[in-house]
Amino acid sequence: MILISTVGIFINIKKDEAIKMAEKLIDYLKKNEIDYLVESRSADCLNEKEKKANFKELREKVDFVALFGGDGTLLRAARHFAGSDIPLLGINIGSLGFMTVIEVEAVEKAIDLILKNEFEIENRMMITAEVYRDNCEVYNGFGLNDVVINRGANFNLIGVELFINNQFVSSFKGDGLIVSTPTGSTAYSLSAGGPIIHPGLEVLVITPISPHNLYIRPLVIGGNDEVLADLEVAGSNMKISIDGRCGFDLRNGDQVKIKKAPHDVTLVKFPERNFYRILREKMRIGMI
Incomplete structure (x- = not known):
């Protein structure tokens, strides 16, 4: 009570x-x-x-x-x-x-x-993201809905190498990547083709944004799993944002670690x- x-x-x-x-x-x-x-x-x-x-x-x-x-x-x-x-x-x-x-x-x-x-x-559950550049952390943040990596105004596709718990999963090129909580599964992830997840579950949803590979599909993983995205892009304007807040500028070669937040x-x-x-x-x- x-x-x-x-x-x-x-x-x-x-x-x-x-x-x-x-x-x-x-x-x-x-x-x-x-x-x-x-x-x-x-x-x-x-x-x-x-x-x-x-x-x-x-x-x-x-x-x-x-x-x-x-x-x-x-x-x-x-x-x-x-x-x-x-x-x-x-x-x-x-x-x-x-x-x-x-x-x-x-x-x-x-x-x-x-x-x-x-x-x-x-x-x-909430979600947190950390950006590493040359093995040094340059950004971190957390939110309730999602972490979004997108190419912004860049005409070039983003190359993503995706790892879960340090195990290689796949690589693809596209407009970006969304990792969402169950709460965020009904937001941008849903618009990008991701599944609806009951908010009582503790899972993460990985949804590629307009991937240039037909075999890449959204993926539901455990709530305690850690997502790592190695990024490759020519040009600039690639960004990461959390819950739609103003993004942090990303660079070619950055690594983004995403996982369940502690609170x-x-x-x-x-x-x-x-x-x-x-x-x-x-x-x-x-x-x-």
């Missing part, structure tokens, strides 16, 4: 609807005498300076976090709350909202259920909003 005494609030400040809904939640919390803290930039936008808190303070003081935005807002928050065991509730004000499963009209009901402890939590992120889940219902409603799976 999670006792809720302080609620954290984090919004996409670029969305007017997110601001309006956060203001309604704050009024609701005040009316019910429930304490709350607001992420710093969100607090400035909401004129809640007395309740302003940075991510470190939020991790230390709140019992769950309400996020107002789209899936991108949840992805940003996941990096800050990974490993904290603080449940995140995503309220969808985006276009798709596959991970932010609560719609705006159901916010108060969802908060009521959380305060009554009538909810479940689920841990989602999970915790999401609020309601039994009636199960994975297969969300697939049906959001992705139109099984519908004509």
Whole structure:
């Protein structure tokens, strides 16, 4: 059981609807005498300076976090709350909202259920990537959805030599490579032809982007396996990005190591909003 005494609030400040809904939640919390803290930039936008808190303070003081935005807002928050065991509730004000499963009209009901402890939590595995150049680490990062290596504006295809647990698997040329978590399997990986994976599983999905070899197909591997990609490309603009964040420039000969991150992120889940219902409603799976 999670006792809720302080609620954290984090919004996409670029969305007017997110601001309006956060203001309604704050009024609701005040009316019910429930304490709350607001992420710093969100607090400035909401004129809640007395309740302003940075991510470190939020991790230390709140019992769950309400996020107002789209899936991108949840992805940003996941990096800050990974490993904290603080449940995140995503309220969808985006276009798709596959991970932010609560719609705006159901916010108060969802908060009521959380305060009554009538909810479940689920841990989602995260992913990490390291870039090595001349045997020295030059970049590292982690995220919830995926690691993407792409050729950017380069006209030349990327050559990839793929290893799993230091065992050679295959080599191919193409536009790049996606390694995703189960959560990220319904994002870019799916668009590139990868499979949909239940988020409760601990696996990684390797999906080549437009490979120039007909025999190269997406591959599902164990959650504790390590992926190594040796890269070869003529020209520049090759990049690596994590969860769509601004990429790091890659060079010919770089090695990228990708594996499960050491920390999970915790999401609020309601039994009636199960994975297969969300697939049906959001992705139109099984519908004509």
